[in-house]
Amino acid sequence: MGVGGLRFLTAGPLTGVVVVLMSAVSCGPVSQPGSTPRAAANSPTMRPLETCVQASDMAREVSFKSPNGEDVIGAVVGDGAVGVTLAHSAQSDLCEWLPYAKSLRDMGRRVLIFDFAFDPVGDVAGAASELRRQGASKIVLVGSSMGGTASLVAATVVTPRVVGVASLSGPQQYSTMDALAASKQLTLPVLYMAGRTDQQRPYDFPADARTMYAACPSTRKQLLILPGNDHGSDLLAGNAADQARSALEKFIADATA
Numbered sequence: 001m002g003v004g005g006l007r008f009l010t011a012g013p014l015t016g017v018v019v020v021l022m023s024a025v026s027c028g029p030v031s032q033p034g035s036t037p038r039a040a041a042n043s044p045t046m047r048p049l050e051t052c053v054q055a056s057d058m059a060r061e062v063s064f065k066s067p068n069g070e071d072v073i074g075a076v077v078g079d080g081a082v083g084v085t086l087a088h089s090a091q092s093d094l095c096e097w098l099p100y101a102k103s104l105r106d107m108g109r110r111v112l113i114f115d116f117a118f119d120p121v122g123d124v125a126g127a128a129s130e131l132r133r134q135g136a137s138k139i140v141l142v143g144s145s146m147g148g149t150a151s152l153v154a155a156t157v158v159t160p161r162v163v164g165v166a167s168l169s170g171p172q173q174y175s176t177m178d179a180l181a182a183s184k185q186l187t188l189p190v191l192y193m194a195g196r197t198d199q200q201r202p203y204d205f206p207a208d209a210r211t212m213y214a215a216c217p218s219t220r221k222q223l224l225i226l227p228g229n230d231h232g233s234d235l236l237a238g239n240a241a242d243q244a245r246s247a248l249e250k251f252i253a254d255a256t257a
Contacts, residue, residue, distance in 0.1 A: 052095035057102060062112070062134075066119055066126035074114025074127065076134060078105030082256045083136030085112040085127040087120070089145035089232050090174075096144070100236055107249070110136050120150035121177060125158045132160070138256045140164035140189075142248070144232035145171070152179040152212070155186060164255035166191035166248060169198060169232045172208040183212040189220040189255045193244065197229040205231065222251065 053059045059075040066072055074094055078084075084104050086097030094113040101111040112131050116123050124147075128139050139162040143151030148170020155165040165188065172180040183190070194209040206225050213223040224247050230238030236245050 052098050057098070062114075062130055064126050064130040064133075066117060066122035068119055068122050070117040070119060070122065070126075072114055072117050072123050072126055074112055074130075076110065076112050076131075077101050078108070078110045079135070080108050080110045081135070081137045082109050082252070083112065083128075083131035083134075083139045084109045084252070085114070085124070085131060085139070085141065086233075087114065087124055087127065087141075087143050087147035087151060088116065089147050096233055100233065103245075104249075104252075109252070110134065116147075120146065121153045121157070124150050124154035128154070128158045128162060138163050140166065140252055140255055142166040142168070142252075143170055144168045146174050148232070149174040149177045149179040152186070152190075153177050153182040155188065155190075156182045162188065164189040164191075164251065166193065166251055167209070167212075168193050168235055168248075169195070169205045170208070171203045171205060172212055180208075180212055180215060183216040186216050186221075187218050189222075189251065190216055190218050191222045191224065191248065191251045192216075193224045193226065193235060193247065195228050195230045195235060195238075196225050198231050199229075200231070222247075 053075055057077060059077050062074050062076055064072055086101055088094060088096045093115050097113045101113050104111045110131060112127050114123065114127055124141055128141065131139055141151035141155050141162055143149065145168070148167030151165050152167050152170060155162055170179055192209040192213045194206040196206055198205040209223060209225065213221060226235060226240040226244055228239035236248070
């Protein structure tokens with residue numbers, strides 16, 4: 001189906017979800033300096049929050065363990081049974097997602113933003129567990145760029161099972177993460193989103209989104225190719241921001257209904 005100048009494919013209605021949104025700036029080649037997620041300190045200091053999170057945001061600092069025992073730091077805004085975790089892209093941090101986290105909070109979502117440590121997939125799994133500990137019962141993983149790749153893979157291993165996953169410009173493979181293989185296992189609601197002309201060697205993000213969509217067996221999958229070359233979380237603030245936000249928010253609402 002079409003939305004304005006968009007291609008929007010869907011494989012059927014969506015059902016239940018908590019949202020783990022993963023953030024993404026430029027994904028970039030794996031060999032680029034700074035493309036490896038930075039480690040969280042043993043004693044979280046929340047320094048990123050000092051520069052982007054204000055007292056008026058009413059954010060709650062959290063520190064949790066990933067499944068392999070790493071310390072991960074983050075912040076939660078909002079309350080409610082629907083949880084949203086926004087995970088950032090390579091060469092970024094939790095501040096990337098703060099503006100959109102507050103928008104989701106104002107829609108009644110419980111939103112977790114966090115800094116990756118060493119294991120992106122494990123960190124997403126830990127974020128989902130932290131949301132459950134705080135009271136969320138439905139969880140959607142949403143990832144941006146590298147975060148989208150990690151979210152798709154995490155959706156195959158997180159227990160209890162999440163109810164949906166959305167990837168914004170996530171490549172089908174990043175470092176050791178294989179989102180194409182993961183997509184072949186997904187039967188829950190899935191949203192693949194990318195900009196039509198977003199190519200950054202060696203990555204072709206819209207082509208990867210189409211490939212993963214085609215491979216995914218879910219009857220509740222969607223593919224949204226937006227005009228322009230906005231990437232990751234920038235899709236929600238760029239050339240087709242209204243369409244991107246509307247699609248993602250409807251995905252969350254339908255999956256958690």
